[in-house]
Amino acid sequence: MKNAPAYVKVYSRLKNEINKGTYPVGGFLPKECELEKIYQVSRTTVRNAVKILVQEGLVEVRQGSGTRVLNHKAIQNYNKVTSVTESLMKKGYRVTTSDMMIDIISADKQLADELEIPEGTSVARIQRLQLADEEPVTLMENYIEYAKVPGIEAYENQF
Template sequence: MKLIDKNSRIPLYLQLMDILIDRMENELGENGQLPSEREICEHYDVSRTTVRQAINELERDGFIYKVHGKGTFVAPKRVEQNLIKFYSFTEEMKKLGKVPVSKVFSFDIIEADRKIAEKLSLPAGSRVYQFSRLRLADNIPMMFETSFVPYDLFPGMTKEDLESTALYDIFKNRFQTTIVMAEELFMPVMTGVKEMELLQMSPSIPSLRIERFTHGEDRLIEYTNTIARGDKFKYHVRLEN
């Protein structure tokens, strides 16, 4: 077991952070509860100030999260998303051994306003599907997304289809539509009250807005606006000279 070395030049709170990270990785595991501040003070013979500084730094770095009235817990590891090639939420979660679920909150066929029509390169007033889904992995909310899909390309699609089958599988298997590429735009945003509730986020957790434009062989086939939990994802991009 690692101990605090009070003669070291390394600040006490940094030593304590290292000790707690080791415990979280080897003993507590994801969502495991950390001891209270008082218990940590007594066990490692450090001040409350040192413990709070270590805990605050661990929370800021995404190692832990706090639940009011219950305590401090080990944060689940972030899903690392490689942005070099096309990906889908369902397939990526399956690769990680997680069970993906999509809960469809709304499903409508509407006339696209000018903004949505421009996003999909359609004439204003064109019919499009509009649907919102909460995406979960192992029953943990990960992202909330609203999608728009041209109706003329995929006639007859229903809410029940989306509840039982991944969207891109519907494109491929039912409509023989091949996805050629997708573009994504990322920006940090303040999380809205609705999304915060659906994603079970505390106000201190950041979120990321992701706009996706999915291209078929000769036209856009999907525009999706997503709010993703900042504590659940990290994105990897490789830059070459």
């Protein structure tokens, strides 16, 4: 993700902090000026990152109150599974991918357990920024054991 725009990096870090519970449901993110200092970025960068979090339903911005973390656990409809892309297209958005980053990482315990591979195994991490009508809406992340896709990093940004 080293080549990703600054707002995508901030978005990714904030999303990770929300998922880890650093910012619990019902709580608030730090104020914009604090986030600027924490991530050493501009206010515009912070606002763009928060905008993606809002579009994903992770937070809501309340004028005068701050940015509140929402209960974002997915509600699964067991009769039908749809992708983010499919859902947005049904709502009339033009969905595109603007950036794709591929890097090779070592699987930590959690990832190794999820992929049913030994901890420390090389894994390709594929991240794609999805846009709806040219606005960032989600960062898609996929992981696959590197031995199954050797050399995949050569295809970064080829979509």
